[in-house]
Amino acid sequence: MALYAIGDLHLHFQSELKARAQLRDRVWKNHEEKFQKNCAKLITGDDTLVLVGDHSWGKNLAESEQDLEYICELPGRKILTRGNHDMFWDAKKTKQLNELYQPRLTFLQDSYESWQDYALVGTKGFTFEGPFYLDHRRRIIGWDEDAEVHARKLVERELQRLRKSFELAKADGYRKYIMFLHYPPTNILEERSGFTDMAEEYGAQQVIYAHCHGESRFYDSIQGEYRGREYHLVSGDFLRWKPLKIAD
Ligand SMILES: [Fe+2]
Numbered sequence: 337m338a339l340y341a342i343g344d345l346h347l348h349f350q351s352e353l354k355a356r357a358q359l360r361d362r363v364w365k366n367h368e369e370k371f372q373k374n375c376a377k378l379i380t381g382d383d384t385l386v387l388v389g390d391h392s393w394g395k396n397l398a399e400s401e402q403d404l405e406y407i408c409e410l411p412g413r414k415i416l417t418r419g420n421h422d423m424f425w426d427a428k429k430t431k432q433l434n435e436l437y438q439p440r441l442t443f444l445q446d447s448y449e450s451w452q453d454y455a456l457v458g459t460k461g462f463t464f465e466g467p468f469y470l471d472h473r474r475r476i477i478g479w480d481e482d483a484e485v486h487a488r489k490l491v492e493r494e495l496q497r498l499r500k501s502f503e504l505a506k507a508d509g510y511r512k513y514i515m516f517l518h519y520p521p522t523n524i525l526e527e528r529s530g531f532t533d534m535a536e537e538y539g540a541q542q543v544i545y546a547h548c549h550g551e552s553r554f555y556d557s558i559q560g561e562y563r564g565r566e567y568h569l570v571s572g573d574f575l576r577w578k579p580l581k582i583a584d
Pocket residue numbers: 344346390419421547548549
C-alpha cells in the first residue's frame with residue numbers, strides 16, 4: 337500500500353520532441369523503458385503512483401493517447417496532476433478526461449484523492465520569480481513589470497485551485513494531507529510563497545513537486561525539511577526514472 341511519486345515523463349510516442357536536453361542528455365535515452373522497468377520492480381497492484389505533470393508532449397488529446405496508454409499500463413493506481421506542457425488536459429474539462437479514463441487513471445484537479453487516512457491534494461502551481469529575471473548565479477539581469485502582473489494572476493488562480501482541493505478534503509473529514517505541485521513551491525531564492533504558506537496553513541506533511549530538469553536546475557527550490565514540512569523534488573531525470581516512495 338505504498339505511495340510513490342514522479343514527474344516529467346515528457347512522453348512523445350506520437351508527438352514531435354522539441355526539448356534539446358531530452359534529445360542530447362544520456363539520462364533521457366530510452367527513459368520510457370528505464371522507467372517501465374523500475375516501476376515493474378518497485379510498484380505492486382496495491383500501491384499508488386502520483387505523476388505530477390508534464391506527462392506528454394502531445395499538442396492535444398489525440399496526440400497524447402499512446403502516452404496515456406503507456407501510463408495506464410504501469411502497475412498500481414495512477415493519479416495524474418497537470419504540468420505546464422500538458423496541452424491534452426484543459427483544466428475545465430477534467431471531468432470528461434476522468435470519464436474517458438476511469439478506472440484506469442485519475443486526473444486530479446479541483447478535487448482530492450484519498451490514500452490511507454491522507455488526502456492527496458494538488459494543482460499545477462506557478463513559480464513567481466518577481467518582476468526580475470535571474471541568471472544562474474542568482475544575479476538580477478532584467479526587469480519586467482507586465483510579466484509580473486500576469487504572473488501574479490496565475491499564482492492567484494493556482495492558489496484558489498489548491499485551496500479548493502484542501503477544502504473539499506477537509507469538509508470530508510481529512511486532517512492529514514500530502515500536497516502535490518508541478519512547479520516548485522518557491523522561486524530560486526527559496527523565499528516563502530503562497531504555496532509554502534498554504535502547506536503550513538493546512539498542515540500538509542509533505543510537498544512534492546517536479547518541473548526542474550537538468551543538473552543546473554535541481555536545486556532551484558526547497559528540498560528536505562523547511563518550516564516543519566518535508567519538500568521533495570521528483571522530476572524523472574533527477575530521480576533517474578526511479579519513482580520516489582514518499583509514504584507506506
Ligand atoms: Fe518538464
